[in-house]
Amino acid sequence: MxxxxxxxxxxxxxxxxxxxxxxxxxxxxxxxxxxxxxxxxxxxxxVRRDELDVARELAARARSAQEDADQRLRAMEERLSDLEKALTTPSTEG
CATH class of the missing domain: 1.20.5 (Single alpha-helices involved in coiled-coils or other helix-helix interfaces)
Structure with missing residues (x-):
């Protein structure tokens, strides 16, 4: 046993x-x-996931900055156009 x-x-x-x-x-x-x-x-x-996320964030910030710059440029162009019109239009004063 x-x-x-x-x-x-x-x-x-x-x-x-x-x-x-x-x-x-x-x-x-x-x-x-x-x-x-x-x-x-x-x-x-x-590319690792965290690197991709950083690149996406940078791209989003760059896109936002570009949109802001485009808006500012349009506003400046409008002001310039208004100033040019004011200079070329004969004044009715006098």
Whole structure:
């Protein structure tokens, strides 16, 4: 009877060792796949999400500044046109 529990203890030890080996193998495989994916992504010259968000924000600010500059330019052109009309129109005073 004492042989039987030892057999199960040995079997449990082998199973535990195999489980540990498989866990280690899984982690090693995961690390290898992750490294390979990182290499492929680096070779594709892709942009990280946070860099894309920053670029979008810069583009939005530039677009807003451009719209403001266009509006100011239109206002200046209108003022210049009004001044030119005032200078070319004969004065009725006098």
């Amino acid at each position: 004492s042989d039987r529990p030892r057999f199960f203890d040995d079997l449990a030890g082998v199973a535990g060792g195999a489980f540990s080996a498989l866990t280690g193998l899984r982690e090693e495989l995961h690390a290898m796949v992750r490294t390979r994916i990182d290499e492929v992504l680096a070779s594709l010259d892709l």
